[in-house]
Amino acid sequence: MIRFDDVVKRFGDVVVLDELNFSVAPGEFVTLIGPSGSGKTTILRLLMTLEKVTSGQIFVDGECLSHMQRGSRLVPADEKYQRKVRQRIGMVFQQFNLFPNMKVLQNLTEAPIRSLGLSRAEAEERALELLELVGLTEKVNAHPSQLSGGQQQRVAIARALAMRPDMLLLDEVTSALDPELVAGVLALLKDIASSTDITFLCVTHEMNFARDVSDRVLMFDHGQIVEDAVPDKLFSEPDHERTRTFLRAVLERG
Amino acid sequence: MIWDWDYAWEVFPKIVGDGLRTAVVATVLGSLVAYTLGLVLALLRRSPIRVVSGITWAFIEFIRSTPLLVQIFFLFFVLPDIGLTLDPMTTGVIALGLHYATYTAEVYRAGIEAVPPGQWEAATALNLPRRRTWTAVILPQAVPRVLPALGNYTISMLKETPLLLMIGVLEIAGVARQVGSRAFRYVEPVTIAGVLFLVLSLAASLLVRWLERRVRYRN
Ligand SMILES: Nc1ncnc2c1ncn2[C@@H]1O[C@H](COP(=O)(O)OP(=O)(O)O)[C@@H](O)[C@H]1O
Ligand SMILES: [Mg+2]
Numbered sequence: 001m002i003r004f005d006d007v008v009k010r011f012g013d014v015v016v017l018d019e020l021n022f023s024v025a026p027g028e029f030v031t032l033i034g035p036s037g038s039g040k041t042t043i044l045r046l047l048m049t050l051e052k053v054t055s056g057q058i059f060v061d062g063e064c065l066s067h068m069q070r071g072s073r074l075v076p077a078d079e080k081y082q083r084k085v086r087q088r089i090g091m092v093f094q095q096f097n098l099f100p101n102m103k104v105l106q107n108l109t110e111a112p113i114r115s116l117g118l119s120r121a122e123a124e125e126r127a128l129e130l131l132e133l134v135g136l137t138e139k140v141n142a143h144p145s146q147l148s149g150g151q152q153q154r155v156a157i158a159r160a161l162a163m164r165p166d167m168l169l170l171d172e173v174t175s176a177l178d179p180e181l182v183a184g185v186l187a188l189l190k191d192i193a194s195s196t197d198i199t200f201l202c203v204t205h206e207m208n209f210a211r212d213v214s215d216r217v218l219m220f221d222h223g224q225i226v227e228d229a230v231p232d233k234l235f236s237e238p239d240h241e242r243t244r245t246f247l248r249a250v251l252e253r254g
Numbered sequence: 255m256i257w258d259w260d261y262a263w264e265v266f267p268k269i270v271g272d273g274l275r276t277a278v279v280a281t282v283l284g285s286l287v288a289y290t291l292g293l294v295l296a297l298l299r300r301s302p303i304r305v306v307s308g309i310t311w312a313f314i315e316f317i318r319s320t321p322l323l324v325q326i327f328f329l330f331f332v333l334p335d336i337g338l339t340l341d342p343m344t345t346g347v348i349a350l351g352l353h354y355a356t357y358t359a360e361v362y363r364a365g366i367e368a369v370p371p372g373q374w375e376a377a378t379a380l381n382l383p384r385r386r387t388w389t390a391v392i393l394p395q396a397v398p399r400v401l402p403a404l405g406n407y408t409i410s411m412l413k414e415t416p417l418l419l420m421i422g423v424l425e426i427a428g429v430a431r432q433v434g435s436r437a438f439r440y441v442e443p444v445t446i447a448g449v450l451f452l453v454l455s456l457a458a459s460l461l462v463r464w465l466e467r468r469v470r471y472r473n
Binding site: 030089 | 381384391394
């Protein structure tokens with residue numbers, strides 16, 4: 001369960017999110033679409049605590065990200081509290097961000113051991129299962145630099161799943177990939193979405209994928225939700241002119 | 255003034271034996287101090303606690319703005335007044351290490367800042383503890399690529415070891431002067447000292463070049 005309550009995010013004078021309200025139900029797959037610069041990445045980064053809200057509040061399973069209860073007062077969240085809330089959320093980045101100094105196996109076991117407290121044996125067992133899921137069992141001892149972009153992104157997905165998150169944030173995870181590698185990664189994500197009860201918040205320009213897997217699609221522009229609908233409605237007969245022009249522009253591009 | 259080979263051969267073993275060993279030991283130990291203390295300073299400089307980063311900044315600026323020789327004298331002559339007496343070699347190593355730590359701190363800082371922000375973000379997204387992020391993610395990426403720069407400071411340090419003469423630690427130049435003063439003949443010992451420094455520096459430079467190539471290859 002994710003909820004944004006009147007969330008405002010400013011960078012200096014630039015208002016990126018303007019009193020944004022929306023929520024995502026447990027197990028739901030929600031896709032964010034919208035033009036570049038409309039604030040989609042910022043939403044994911046706020047949830048991942050990589051940025052702080054300017055005002056308003058974000059709730060994850062009813063717990064506020066930025067503040068915590070101390071006695072009867074609300075005080076700014078400390079590191080320990082944030083770590084607890086963050087535990088439930090995983091993120092996959094456009095640029096993969098694998099740890100280049102670690103082999104694939106250690107990329108997958110590092111956080112489960114150091115953050116969840118798993119034993120090495122447990123973590124490695126989990127890592128091997130996930131490598132099988134993403135089809136990279138034979139790369140267990142490779143370094144990230146020896147992998148193609150598509151393979152790196154699969155490892156990054158496995159790495160996020162190794163933390164057993166309740167929610168997974170996907171930020172244009174196929175945008176940095178060569179065209180022929182995109183389909184494989186999207187198929188993998190669809191597979192994961194249908195076989196787990198993870199809540200997904202996904203930013204993508206892959207409209208066919210969005211239509212295929214999403215429960216709901218949010219169309220963004222200038223930090224506000226223009227339209228919020230089920231995919232068939234949003235892609236076939238959107239209510240708003242802004243959505244129509246955006247979709248037309250995306251389709252023309254490819 | 256002509257070159258006397260017999261005399262040169264006579265003083266050569268002494269300059270190499272005592273002098274070279276002292277210079278190498280002081281440089282190696284001094285570098286170890288500079289490498290570790292520099293890293294500590296670089297990390298303290300980044301401390302979110304303003305007082306800590308502020309004091310570190312002031313310390314670095316202070317050390318950099320005063321001559322190494324003054325620092326050597328300070329450690330050697332002033333510390334005993336507050337009850338801390340160190341032998342000359344230890345004093346020299348500490349002074350060299352302390353002085354160069356303020357430069358290696360800058361090297362580490364640049365290396366740390368060159369690690370892409372995405373690495374920090376991935377570590378946060380994986381909820382990796384802060385300390386572990388440093389030791390397993392950031393430093394293993396930052397340190398290898400600054401090794402050549404650290405090596406260059408070791409070469410500089412080697413060339414500053416003659417300053418230790420002032421507190422009675424005789425390395426290559428010091429021994430050369432001592433030997434020369436005995437025979438009232440300086441050309442040969444001082445030339446030998448110069449050549450020794452040249453050979454050492456060149457060898458060390460080659461090592462650093464080699465490191466540079468390795469580092470570039472790794473990236
Ligand atoms: N760290 C930052 N500092 C200043 N401006 C930023 C920063 N991050 C994002 N922005 C600005 O916020 C706006 C929204 O960015 P972003 O959320 O990345 O959009 P999107 O992902 O939809 O393309 C852009 O105008 C961008 O320039
Ligand atoms: Mg973006």
